[in-house]
Amino acid sequence: MLNLIAFGQGVNFEHITFDEALAKAKAENKLVFMDCYTSWCGPCKYMTETIFPQEKAGEFFNPKFVCVKFDMEKGEGPELAKRFGVRAYPTFLILRPDGTVQHKIVGGGDLDKFIAKVEKGLNKKTSLDYLNKIYEKGKMNQKQLMTYSVVLNEAYEKDKSEKVGKELDAVLKEKDKMKKEYWPILERSPYGSDNFKLVLNNIGTFNKNIGKEKVDKYLTSCYTNAINNTMRPNTKEPLKVLQQIQEELTKLDLADQATLTRSLELNQACLEKNINKVIELAGQVESNKNGExxxxxxxxxxxxxxxxxxxxxxxxxxxxxxxxxxxxNGKTYIKNYFENLKIAAHVGVYFQDLSYEDALAKAKQQGRKLFIDCYTTWCGPCKYMSETVFKQEKVGDFLNLNFICLKYDMEKGEGPELAKKFGVRAYPTFVIVNPDGTIRHKLVGGGEGEQFIERVKESFDDNKALGVLDAKYNNGDRDKAFLAQYAQVMVANYDPNAKAIVDELLKISTDEEKLSEDYWFIFGNSELSPKDSEAAKFLIDNRSKFNETIGKEKVDNRLSEGLFREILMVIAGRGQKTDVKRLDAIGREVKALKLSNEKTLLSSLAIAKAVKTENIDKILAACEKELPKLGKDSQMIAYYLSGSLAKANDTQKARWQKIIQTNTEK
Structure with missing residues (x-):
């Protein structure tokens, strides 16, 4: 009863050691059937999960063998692999109780064919070990040579199999090769070989001796492989090969002729880059027979x-x-394949509707990075990117090719949590995430198509990708050049920690380095060198030297930057904290600095003082006098004045229009 249960459950692989298997085989007068496998081997899994569990397999193997299996990379496996010369997987050994090899089979297959291979090993006179010994003595007849060639091939001993095959060719006549006994050798012959031509030229005889179904299967396999091979790189004259196959197929009546013809036409279309034909043939597929x-x-x-x-x-x-x-399984592949086609066909950026967790899982599976648009509904630049830039074909083709693209509203759903996770402080922010979930790069603010693409390309550069720089800093990199690069990337991303990095850099830098163009990004930025800071003091103290290295105009613009901004706020009606005394102080500071744009600043200051009087006539008088002195800045000042002149009467409005017209003409 126990044996019957074991049979019904398929092959009974026992969990015993190799020595225990040999001892049991000796005690039960059986052979050992050993499955040599690895955990990563697909055919090994197929045999384990599909073939060996079958009841028919159990009925065949269990009475005849002590069945064991060993992972060739674990436990006893490596030593057994070395002992028996196992080099391919799966390998199946039939062993005598003394541990010697009687037969070897490499590779699996369907159950009936596999059993037929094993039966050769059970029969002493067709086993690999016996035939090896007979061959070495030079006493093989034609029938034994044929069997030996087949057994060698099944044992994956190709070189020896080919050698024996050549010996057979030398002694066999064509009529011998047409016999049923030779078919196992002949059916391994590829397209274009002498044996293939023999079948093609004598198909009627082979159909009679072997059976049309087997002959058709052989020819179909040869033609399928030959057609597929025409798409391999460096294939000689592939179109000529296809033409030859086409001529041969017209003379045959194979069961899968229509499929072969379609496959042939498909490869012709590919080689000729005939896209319309490829699409036409794709639409004609009616099944996945033969992997169409x-x-x-x-x-x-x-x-x-x-x-x-x-x-x-x-x-x-x-x-x-x-x-x-x-x-x-096929459906999963097809869905993913067509999704890639949809992305490629999309004009503009293809934003996928995925949760962040699902997107990350997909990124890991595909080995791709995420491009995430972090936006809000009220953000103007966000809308511009969404409605203009991301709809451009060039931008879409670039981002779709390199990333899985996503977008999240930072105020809805997952947004607030992601904003916290990514440290989003301004909009739009674009985050590039590695497949492992770490941040590769961040970009704050948008840009036009080509410009934006170049900004995203920074993520490919380890010297510019913010996430890479963060990691280097956290790992202790304090090289001056690195800190300078790191600070500049942080500034570009409005990172509030940028100033701390700048301060760290300035502490270890020489005066000569600070005066160079490489450091101007610090002194030329009022947020990195704010008023009354050590950096601002250094700029004032070394103004003449900066004039030489950077240029007087740039330096003066930087020194006047904060003062001019404060004046503009007053002109725009938003400088409530800036009174007339402060404006007078600004005037004195401008004169003391002796800036090259002093006249422009003082003219703007005069208009600001007039705005403070809240007297429209005085504002207009100041504009008539000062705007002509402002040159290119006059239009900006006029724009900022719109609020202060909102209550002007018709006469005052007409006067203002005349001022605008006069300055526009100039």
């Missing part, structure tokens, strides 16, 4: 570099049809 779907996908891949978005859309409509031909 995968041939179609390979064909599409081969012409992707030349295919238009319009043509891609013609292929995309086939998705539902193709899904109907596939199993669950």
């Amino acid at each position: 779907l995968w041939s179609i996908f390979n064909a599409i891949n081969s012409v992707r570099g030349n295919i238009s978005k319009e043509d891609l859309n013609k292929i995309i409509v086939l998705e539902d049809k193709f899904l109907g031909f596939a199993d669950e």
Whole structure:
């Protein structure tokens, strides 16, 4: 009863040591059947999960063998692999109780064919060990040579199998090769070989001796491989080969002739870059017999570099049809494949609707980075990026190719949590995330198409990607050049920690280094060198030297930057904290600095003082006098004055229009 239960459960692989298996085989007068496998080997898994659990397999193996299996990379496996010369997986050994090899089979297959291979090993006179010994004595007859060639091939001893095959060719006549006994050797012969030509030229005889079904299967396999090989790199005259196959197929009546013809036409279309033909043939597929779907996908891949978005859309409509031909695993592949086509066909950025967790899982699976648009509904630049920049074909093609693209409203759903996670402080912010979830880079603010692409490309550069620089800093890198680069990237991303990095850099830098152009990003930025800071003091104390290295105009503009901003706020009606005394102080400071743009600043200051009087006539009088002195800045001042002149009467409005017109003409 126990034996019957074991049989019904398939092959009974016992969990015992190798020595215990040999001892048990000796005690039970059996042979040992040993499965040599690895955990990563696909065919090994197929045999374990599909073939050996079958009841028929148990009925065959369990009475005849002590069955064991060993992972060749664990436990006893490595030593056994070395002992028996196991180099490919799966390898199956039939062993005598004394531990010697009687037979070897490399590779699996369907159950009936596999059992037939094992039966050769059970029969002493057809086993590999016996035939090896007979061959070494030079006493093999034709029938034994044929059997030996087959057994060698099944044991993956190709060189020896080919050698024996050549010996057979030397002694066999054509009529011998047409016999059933020779078929196991002949059916391994590839397209174009002498044996293949023998079958082709004597197909009637082979159909009679072997059976049409087997002959058709052989020819179909040869033609399938030959057609597929025409797409391999460095294939000589592939179109000529296809033409030859086409001529041969017209003279045959194979069961899968229509499939072969379609496959042949598909490869011709690929080689000729005939995209319309590829699309036409894709639409003709009615099943996945002989892997037709995968041939179609390979064909599409081969012409992707030349295919238009319009043509891609013609292929995309086939998705539902193709899904109907596939199993669950195949459906997953097809969905992913068509998603990639949809992304490629999309004009503009293809933002995927995924949760962050799902997007990260997808990134890990595909080994791609995430590009995340962190926006809000009220942000003007966000809208511009969404409605203008991200709809551009160039921008879409670049981002879609390099990233999985996503967008999240930072005030809804996952947004607030992601904003906290990514440290988003301004909008729009674009975050590039590695497949492992770490931040690769951040960009704050948008830009026009080409300019924005160049900014995103910074993420590819380890010297510019913020996440990489963060990691270097956290790992203790304090090189001056690194700190300077790190600070500049932080400034570009409005990172509030930028000033701390700048202060750290300035402490270890010489005066000569501070005066160089490389450090001007610090002294030329009022946020990094604010008023009354050590950096601002250094700028004032070394003003003449900065004039030499940076240029007087740039230096003067930087020194006047804060003062001019304060004046503008008054002119715009938003400088409530700046009274007339403060304006007088600004005037004195401007004169003391002896700036090259002193006249412009003082003219702007005069208009600001008039604004403080809240007397429109005085404001207009100041504008008539001062705007002509402002040159290119006059239009900006006029723009900022709009609020202060909102209550002007018709006469005053007419006077203002005349002032604007006069300055515009100038």
